[in-house]
Amino acid sequence: MDIFCVCIAEFDLLKGNTLSHVYPPERRTILNTFTSHLGDYCLPDGAHYFEEDATYLVIPSNVVSSSLYSYLKSGASSNNVSSVSNSENSSVVNNTQQVMEFIEPYVDKPMYAHCLFRNKKDERVKRGAIQKSIILFSSKPLFTVYENLLRLALNRILDLDNIHLQVNATATKKQPGEELNETDLNLLNQVHDQINDTLKEFYNECRNCNMLQLKLFPNTDTITLNIPRQIDPFTPIAFTHGTSLVQLVQYFGLETMLVCWNALLLDKRIMVIGSPAKLVSQICLTLPLLIYPFQYNVNRVHPYVPLSEMDDVLSATSKIPEYIIGTTNALFETQGKNQRTQWWDVCLSVNSRKVQLAEKMPPHFGGSDLAFLNTNDSEDVQIEKLNAYQKVFMLNVISGVRDGKSEQWVRDQFKTHNLKFITELLTKGKLTDIVENVPSDVGVDPQKQQVALKNISGGQLKKIQRQFIAESSKFRTYAFKQYSTFRSSHCSGDKSDDKQSESVLQLLQYLQVDRIIKKQKLKYLFDLDKMLCNVDQIDLLLSVSDNSSIFTTIKNNKWLIDDNNQWRKYSASILSQLAISVKGQIQLLSLLPSIKLLTEDSMPNLESFKLSSCTRVISNKSGCEHIQNGQWKDFLKYMVMALSKKGTLMVN
Template sequence: MMDQNDDILHSFDKFHDWIYCICIVTFDLELGQALEEVYPPNAILTEEDKTNICYLAFPDSNSSCMGDTQFHIRIKQCSISSTLSQCHVAYNNTCPIFLRINPNYLFGFVYFRQIKDQSLPRGYFQKSVIILTRLPFISLFTDICSIIAPEYFDSGLKTVEAACHEINRWQPPKPGDTLKLALFGNVIQSQIPREVNITHLTSSGVLLSGRAIPPLCSTVYDLNIFESFSSIIYHVHVLWELVLIGEPLVILAPSPELCSRLVQALVSMIVPLMYTADYRPYFTIHDSEFKEYMTKTRSPPTVILGVTNPFFGKTLQHWPHIIRLAENSNNTSIQKQKLKRNNNMTFFDAKTGVYTHYKPFLQKDKSVIKKLIKSPQVKRPSEVQTAILKRHLLELTQSFIIPLERYMTTLMPLKKNISPYKSAPHPLPFNPDDFISSLESAGPHLTSNIKGNWEGLYRRFFRSPNFSGWYNTRYQAMHKKLKVLQLEALSHINIQEWLNGKEEVEIIDMILKIKNKIDEVDNEDLHLNEITQIQLKNRLNDIIHSLPDDLRNIISNS
């Protein structure tokens, strides 16, 4: 165990901007999977955290993963406060919504090594390095873990300490930045996307340009989704609908690597929407929520689970949608499959496929499917296939969101009706029927050639957590905008005109209101421009100076 001296326990503020801690999990003959080391040593983990990390750190005992295996996990955090640091709050304010930090969860990036070693009692060396972080940077932390873990296996814990000190010199994660991160002589290059917004439709159906779509270049979140979907590519449109409306999904796969990749690929299908429901890239029977997910007394919860233990093949047969990746699944070959469901089937004996009774609302885009399945003939690289698939899913999701965004703009009160002397108004409530009525003139048909029952899909979406998450975020953003407009109106008032005939109590009340509103600018991150802030302070000073000297001094010193 490393000495916990003052040098090791120095401030790791910049390190914690990126990583919470790094854990080493080993196999103990008496204890089973055990937490061997945590670095930095002062990182706080509860016993429940430690237990979950240990069980998720190794592939299932039924797996035959030999050599090195990488995968990632997502766990409900128990050990650290759900209050985000200033760095993470600043990151959340400008990052794309689908890359926002959820303070209730931690991601874990696992590098597991299993090799024969006759010097050990069991004849095998089994150990994992796990990087725990709040940031959902899937590709970046997979790369970071692939650099740190082999160094650790070669040289021990001192390399983990050295890595932490290097990471502690990195600049904080900032959306829009192109990263060049130094680690053990490597330079990791990637990009953190900025907040995005899709285009809007006017009532006449004319497209108005918005902020750019998410970049398709190398980013911290890059996923090779074609590789994950290739064996079930015929069902990609059905899966998009299931993810969009938040249906329970379970992925049965032969390894945590395959299931964690597919779970993350599913979640990414609806970018730039955020998948608001829960998802677990790798889930085991030892998880504290195992009983909740296995119960048959109520409908399965809204969650996407990735599992490898054959036990789940029996206990999850009541789930409505199951994706099976069989042992002999070849992710480079594409086979046409029908949607199928057989409740008497043991799913770990089943063939690769999508098992569901779900009837999709929309028709599939056969031209895209045809283009993707021709890759072996045209020898198109997997990265290009992924770019094609990402672009198609992005355009499909945007076509779905654009009418919603357009309708939301109609719920904003008119600027001329915002009073500088009253609190900012709230947006009008969302009316599903009014929205559906707007589809005839400004629906998805303006941007998508996919036919089907769009209205039915929207109505089903309204009952999903993804709609709640999207609507709450948009409502809050609109209300902030209305607050900014009200402050701008207040900053332009004619103070002398307003002061005419006002009692002292009214004047003091206005002073307190303006002070509170100035405080709101920082507390609620209202993005008020500097000129307006200066004007507000000038209006405040003008009002204060209208008071008698004695009262003015009291107010100024309060």
């Protein structure tokens, strides 16, 4: 594993939050040039309320490169810089060439750090608890891969503190001016050495580990390492361990799309506020996933920033005011005079699960700058329609999350949506020829890129869309840098999606043809069930009129009550997937009499599909009213009891 160094941070009465131990020790010089308040990053504000917390750091590539070159110029080559390996006798680096070989893998790349904090209560300490963090620096954003290893090492170090506390207890009993005896001093030195030995062992074992399992210390369990095979070079933090779009959707619901998605594409300043710091950091790292494959600059993601560093971080981004910042200090959340709301355009409150817009933001921010509807409607009507489209998309995703859809499924929905959005801009703006035949100097110059896109005609695009294309750094980066790389896969993917969408409608038609034998129709029904993998295909199937809809087809053929188990299984599975959509929930009401008959069905899978479908229906207010008006109170009572046992009942 690629590990730069490992450290211990703790509170010092004279120095404040500081790095007490660094291994390899010579790399402390480089860490000190990253920031003068590195200890504050590792001991987060408000962490004393939690037994354990964590912060994630992203050191921008320009800061890393500057620090490494300063280290080289300062004469590190003449200071016996050790190159650590498994051998106890480390080789000594004495020349510039070897130092260059050491720093080369880290130049022009961001550095990532995972800080694990422990708050161990102990009455012998003046503050009432021992507070320490262990920090691992790496060139790869594999944060939670190391978490179990870090916890094991930190617990080992906290156990050593007992010796330190015993010596301190002895020292407090001595008279003023009386020095510690030689035995006590030796104990303190032993603790210091043992902590260094622990960090050394951690560093060497992890750095030289090429396996998926690691036994870090003697007499400890083997730990499994969930290391990904590869990391997307365009969006490295988008696939970081610990990121979760499911969690983001659960916290912020519709605002995830209507505000966060738009803010990311329009280069707005986003601040995530709340506690614990680990949750704040995870949400910051998750946000770029919303706009994949658009590339978000990793150097502008700051998962956790302490109050002492906020001014420095913001001043570094003053020329290009776009960032994602996480903090646990509620000072930045409050709207009002003399408050620091001028530091963000969008604020995500983790604790209240609310999204705030700065007062200067436009009243119709949610989607207004990205309206691309090909209509003759006024701008306000376009905004309203786009917001309605985004709302339906997001409601379908939320429904899928409530139904227990996987993290990968949610990521696929946003990826599919974003690729469709990109295709709209490229085709309606007639930009394909521009980006495919761009001169080489334009491809690397942002100003020339802006000029190349500024005067596009784009007959089907409105003025506001042309403005977005010319001014959005995300779109320029994709069009001139990522498009050529993604083109083949995206184009083939688009064709595959079109073919699959056509197949969805074609299969529906086959199911309605009388001359096709029933055995063949069962295969078509099975294929249709497997194709409903994202909300776009679901919406396409739901777009068919009532007389030819899948609901009418299933109802007329009585497949839900067919003697063949497979007909009932595939039909119920399709209905369960269609019920992810709000439109599907409404249409499902017409089949409730048939679904009701499944109550006594002996097939276990049907019970699951039935509960899944009806959960969404009765979670909808109009669905509950429909059932009650239909005098199906016994059925509703059954559903409530069944869902209560599963703990999944959510009635709006």
